[in-house]
Amino acid sequence: MPPAQFQRLLQEGLVHHRAGRLSQTEALYRRARALAPNHFDTLHLSGILSLQTGRTAEAVDLLIRAHRLAPKNAACAQRLGLALTIAGRAVEAEAPLRASLALDEKSAEAWDTLAHCLKVQDRLTAALECHQRAVALQPAFAKGHYNCGLTLSLLGRHAEALACHDRALAVDATYAKGHYGRAQVLQQMHNIPEAIAAYDRFLALEPANLEARGYRLYALNHLDGLDRDRLFAEHVAYGRAVDRQSVPAFANLPTPERRLRLAILSPDLRSHSCAWFLEPLLRHLDPAQFELYLYHDHFREDEVSARFKALATVWRNFVGRPADDVERAIRADAPDILVDLVGHTGMTPRLPLFAKHLAPVQVNYLGYPNTTGLTAMHYRFTDAVVDPVGEADAFATEKLVRFAPTAWTYQPPAVTPAVSVRNTNPGTDGAASPPGITFGCFNNVAKISDTTLGLWARVLAAVPESKLLLKGRGFADEGFRRKYFDRFAAAGLPPERVEFLERTARTEDHLALYGRVDISLDTFPYHGTTTTCESLWMGVPVVTLMGDRHIARVSGSLLTAIGRSEWIAHTADDYVRIAMKLAADPTKLAQIRAGLRDQVKHSPLGDHAGQSARFASALRDCWTAWCATRTSARAVA
Known part of the structure; x- marks a missing residue:
């Protein structure tokens, strides 16, 4: 063909x-590559198209x-860095991105892309500096803000994050993701009604965005009433x-x-x-029965992560990878059973992949306290306390599998403090403690509803x-505390009797703070899970109120498992009565404190091998049911 x-x-x-007519574009670029396989523009434009259409490896x-043909082309170097980052090769991506900036240090897009590359390497401070360079160079760069x-947000600087999303909308009122960013930050700041309103504004502009719909569903679980x-x-x-499909x-x-x-x-x-x-479930799985892909x-x-890797035959990290890449990788592995531990809680929206039937048996477990809504998710693993037989089945699109006395198996951190001794009788001998009872709650602050x-x-x-005594992310900020003081005052809680603690960096320091707590008060309707287990492990009883759905019954399952159903309330009056009864008997509280860790150890929660066997048996039953459908299909054929 002539030039x-x-x-x-x-x-x-x-x-x-x-013009966005990508199928026509693909055909023409393919013809061009066949005629001139080493032509820079053809390769560059084809790479951009492949990146846009999710064909990352090809891009x-x-x-x-x-x-290689044009190493001095800054735009090409920047796009190569982006493609490598999306492909999970962020370390390799850094060189072409820095080369791009050496050629054009005033490219806001390149600084923003380098920031993304650093972020997926967990170099958040360096990433933030790059973002700030990008928006300083181009203040009207909505995507950069x-x-x-x-x-x-990842650095925990939520107020500043919210201001960035506000700036994105200020420079471009049509930039829909500004509303999405606001929604996520408001959710992280525990402003649940405001977050849902922001999700609704975003979804009014982009109704097909499943990621936002999923985050919104998670937020809805926190709403009171x-x-x-x-x-x-x-x-x-x-x-x-x-x-x-x-x-x-x-x-x-x-x-x-x-x-x-x-x-x-799972991202976790x-x-x-x-x-x-x-981890305790997987550690006790029989490798002769299960080949583990994580x-x-x-x-x-x-x-x-290193411990999980040691248990796995195959370990893959899909961070930043497009959905099509993830789908191809999983299909190539051909799992018999694929388990989702995320539901609508995850940082990455992988749940729609399950609608594509990536494995014969698909199971949701552990991460999300509700149905996924997907008919392609065949099973959800749970127990009969948190999801009562008959009643709960009508509120699940999956088949509920009540595989064990409790759906959880708690593994405490390797280093945990000893259970401390509390002295709640002023004037007696022993360790000095402040007079009076200290109630505590270390649950996620978003769970503190008006009912709570x-x-x-x-x-x-x-x-x-x-x-x-309350502990949670955000309480170090005076404005954040003031908001809760105002809410407490409106609820009739004397602010002078409430103390706030910020999150601690180390788990052992977090657990040690239970030494200041006599009785834990659970939240409602969204119960604690990890925090309930931690409280019990540290010898502190938990008072909980049972509700009508999974999120409002988790602590009930955990307490039933350790033989402490007397701490489960079924009405608000019961909740107050149980707390009063515990507080009225310091001697009994001390006995509970001394023996509670052993109760956890000797309950189903601490029976790691037994729970793993029950988990494995349930998985095998699900698989056997699929095999039966294949046998029936062959018989009919």
Whole structure:
């Protein structure tokens, strides 16, 4: 083809590309590459198109070839760095990104891309500096302000993050992600109603965004007094919005007894509360029965990740990878059972992948306290206390599998303080403690609902000289504390009897603070899980109020498991009565404190091997049920 015709071909492709007609663009660029396989513009434009359409590996290959042909082209170097970062090769991405900035240090886009590259390497402070360079160079860079806000959120600087998202909207009122960023920060700041309103504003602009819909569902679980039917309907609506696909003809051998390839997908295969419940189950799985594939989905890997890696036949980290790449990788691994530990709580929206039927058996467990809404999620593992038989089944799109006396298996941190001795009798011998009872709650601050505040106000009124110790993210900020003082005052809680503590960096320091607590008061409707286990482990009884749904019954399951159902209230009056009874008998409290850790150890919560066996048996039953459907299908055929 003459050069002029080749240029017209490439130009025609570029016109389609700019107009968003990507299928026509692909055909023309492919023809151009066949005619001139080493032409820079053809390779560069083809790489951009591959990146836009989620073909990351192909984009990397094309952009590497283009970069070699024109190493002084700053835009190409920047896009290569972006492609490598998305492909999970952030360390390699840094060189072309820095090369791009050496060629054009005033490129806000390149600084922003370098920031993303550093962020996925967990170099958050350096990433923030790059974001700040980007928006300083281009103050009207809405995406830059938004990305800066995301990084500030990861650093726990939520007020600054919110200001960044506000600036994004100020410079471009049509920038929908500004509303999304605001929603996420407001959720992290525990302003749940405001967060839901911001999600609604974003979804009014981008109604097909499943990630935002998922985060919104998680926020809805925290609302006080939300009708259970409406909450279920919201989850079902999410499931209907997902692009569902037909079930493929899986090549997995339908042999009930064979060794199974078990895959687990989670962003929390690291130092995270989810890991404390998962690791003991996996550690005791019989490797002759299960081949373990672990799919991590977070930029942070640590010593806990290393322990998970040692248990796995295959370990993959999907952080930042496009959904199509993740789907291809999982299909290539061909798991028999794929377990989701995220639901609608995760940092990465992988749940829609399950609608594509990535494995013959798909299970949701542990991470999310509600149905996923997906009919393609076949099972949800739970127990009969937290999800009563019959009643709860009507509020799940999955089949509920009540596989054990309690759905949790608690593994305390390797280093935990000894249970401390409390002296709540002023004037007696022993360790010095302040007079009066100290109630405490270390649950996620977002769980402190108006109903919870009303319960706590009644408890403090019923127990003279008692105090309330609260601990959580944000309490170091005076403005944040003031907001809660105002809420407490409105609920009738005397602010002078409430003390706030910020989160601690080390788990052992966090656990040691239970030495200041006599009785833990659970939140409602959203119970504690990890915090309930930690309180019990540190010898502190937990008073909880049972409700009508999973989130409002978790502590009930945990207390039932250790044989302490007498601390479970079924009415608000019961909650106050139980707290009063515990507070009235310091001697009994001391006995409870001395023996509670052993009760946890000798309960199903501490029976790691037994719970793992029950988990394995349930997985095997699910697999056997699938094998039976294949046998039936062959018989009919």
